[in-house]
Structures are given as structure tokens and as C-alpha cells.
Amino acid sequence: RAINPQNQKLDTAAMDAxxxxxxxxxxxxxxxxxxxxxxxxxxxxxxxLQALT
Structure with a gap:
């Protein structure tokens, strides 16, 4: 969920988890x-790009 290519915005809660x-x-x-x-x-x-963020 943290790095889902369908996300339009960065999911900060998923990244934190x-x-x-x-x-x-x-x-x-x-x-x-x-x-x-x-x-x-x-x-x-x-x-x-999400993976690099």
C-alpha cells in the first residue's frame, strides 16, 4: 500500500507503518x-518515484 502505483498522492500513513x-x-x-x-x-x-521518496 505504501508504494502503490495507483496512488495519486503519497500515502504517508502507509509509509510510516x-x-x-x-x-x-x-x-x-x-x-x-x-x-x-x-x-x-x-x-x-x-x-x-514513490519508492525513492
Whole structure:
């Protein structure tokens, strides 16, 4: 939900929840990096930009 290409605006609540889970979970940093890397490389411009934000 945090990086949904259909979102017109940045979902700050979802981004905050993602960050909390990444910090809270064991291995969360590695998993979070992999998830973001996948979205950053997306061919959907809006999705890639949201992942970089």
C-alpha cells in the first residue's frame, strides 16, 4: 500500500507503518531494501518515484 502505483498522492500513513515494521522486525532492514529496490527499478514512473521518496 505504501508504494502503490495507483496512488495519486503519497500515502504517508502507509509509509510510516512500513518504516516502523522495517525497524521492528528482525532482518527488516534487508527485506525493506529488497522491496524498495524492486519498486525503484519499476518501469512505472509513479511507482519508482514513490519508492525513492
Amino acid at each position: 512500513f518504516c516502523v515494521m522495517v525497524v521492528k522486525e528482525t532482518g527488516g532492514m534487508q527485506i525493506g531494501c529488497k522491496l524498495l529496490a524492486t519498486h525503484i527499478q519499476s518501469t512505472v514512473e509513479n511507482e519508482a
